[in-house]
Amino acid sequence: MSSAPAKPFYRDLTFQVVAAMLIGIAFGFIAPELAAKFKILGDIFLKLIKTAVAPLVFFTVVHGIASAGDIRRVGKVGIRALIYFEVVSTLALAIGLGWGNLIDIGSGMHDAHPNSATSAAAAAAVAKGHAPQSTLDFIYGIFPDNFVGAFAGGQLLQVLVISVLFGFALLALKAERRAVVEDGLNRVSECFFEFINLIMKLAPLGAFGSVAYAVGSNGTAVLMSLANLVLMFYVAVLFFIFVILGTVCRLCGFSLWRFLKYIKDEVFIVLGTASSESALPRLLQKLEKFGCSKQSVGLVLPTGYAFNLDGTSIYMSLCVLxxxxxxGVPLSWEQQLGIIAIMLVTSKGAAAVSGGSFVVFAATVTAIGNLPVEGLALLFGVYRFMSMAIATCNTIGNSVATVVVAKWSGEFSEQQAQGEYERVLGRASAAPL
Known part of the structure; x- marks a missing residue:
């Protein structure tokens, strides 16, 4: 029986986006004035992808809560998981923000073109910006007065509140009734993910328009700044994985390096697809075999896909700066801390599908109010390169979180983990975890 023919390389989305970017760069150099007019392609793609924000957040958060099962049985695992998620997510946001401030990320582009179109766009954005709300106004605005209105208005924080309340209401139903609702939501969610996939097919056009406009309007300075952004983001992600998560693993009594070798197949799947969702089914099985109890895997891993997106957190804080x-928009430390507080909430709505982090980041930039949304077009041009690291960091972070919370809660079998190491990595792995 012959195997299925391999998909031609030119049909791969990564190849298409890279090719579109290269064509856009060349076009921007050859005909800068004409290239600048192709900004509309990037804008159209951004408008389409923004339509996915509210439903994306709703389905992801509700699924994360519903996956916990009976709220009365969550107990120590659920509470410990939430504490871990919040601490590590905050740390990831702080690393992105601290690293961005340390290297003054993006400043070269503004310094090289102080009178460019970017400065004009910034001035227009600041002019349209609204006065910052008081704390009480901000808190009051989080709570919606209309279920549909929150979705129609793209009010991300209100959608999050609705999603959390709906998820707990779903858990309050009797099992047989809840199963029907969950099944319906899962079916709609599957259809919605296909909707997102259709939009993502337009990514090459969006990338071409964004890069052609960026190069045509700003020249080589923007290319150097974007290349530097991608490089510095990878540095931040590697630091987080091997230093922060490595330290967490060591404190919990196991080796991050050996654990990465154990889940290397799943890591490469995510790296190739730029979607952490692609490895979720395999990880659910593999982590249970590794020694984590079924309850801890079923609770921590899927919930982490909504509430513990470390790569997304680093991406959002670094790219805001x-x-x-x-x-050329100055941000005080007070404003930066306020942005971190907002991102602690909004980052929880980033879906585990390719493009989800950018969607939520775009909504967050819009919600902040004093940053030019035109900058999103620049970032989208290199998002595909960054999304591979985002998804990989998210996957590794949630896999580590599952093992850490399981060990912390007494839901982990050291003997079973050692047996899996020996089975998968060979007898040389008979050393302690």
Whole structure:
């Protein structure tokens, strides 16, 4: 029986986006004035992808809560998981923000073109910006007065509140009734993910328009700044994985390096697809075989896909500073801490599908109010390169979180883990975890 023919390389989305970017760069150099007019392609793609924000958040958060099962049985595992998620997510946001401030990310683009179109766009954005709300107004605005209105208005924080309340209401139903609702939501969610996939097919056009406009309007300075952004983001992600998560693993009594070798197949799947969702089914099985109890795997891993997105957190905080510096918008430390507080909430809505982090980041930049949304077009041009690291970091972070919380809660079998190491990595792995 012959195997299925391999998909031609030119049909791969990564190849298409890279090719579109290269064509856009060349076009921007050859005909800068004409290239600048192709900004509309990037804008159209951004409008389409923004339509996915509210439903994406709703389905992801509700699924994360519903996956916990009976709320009365969550107990120590659920509470410990939430504490871990919040601490590590906050640390990831702080690393992105601290690293961005340390290297002054994006400032070269603004310094090289102080009178460019980016500065004009920044001035227009600041002019349209609204006065910052008081704390009480901000808190009051989080709570919706209309279920549909929150979705129609793209009010991300209100959608999050609705999603959390709906998820707990779903858990309050009797099992047989809840199963029917969950099944319906899962079916709609599957259809919605296909909707997102259709939009993502337009990514090459969006990338071409964004890069052609960026190069045509700003020249080589923007390319150097974007290349530097991608490189510095990878540095931040590697630091987080091997230093922060490595330290967490060591404190919990196991080796991150050996654990990565155990889940290397899943890591490469995610790296190739730029979607952490692609490895979820395999990880659910593999982590249970590794020694984590079924309850801890079923609770921590899927919930982490909604509430513990470390790569997304680093991406969002670093890129906010990039936009601010690139467009010459000063952000005080008080404002940066306020942005972290907002991102602690909004980052929980980033879906585990390719493009989800960018969607939520776009919504967050819009919600902040004093940053030019035109910067999103620049970032989208290199998002595909960054999304591979985002998804990989998210996957590794949630896999580590599952083992850590399981060990912390007494839901882990050291003997079973050692047996899996020996089975998968060979007898040389008979040393302690």
């Amino acid at each position: 990039f936009i601010a510096n690139a467009y």
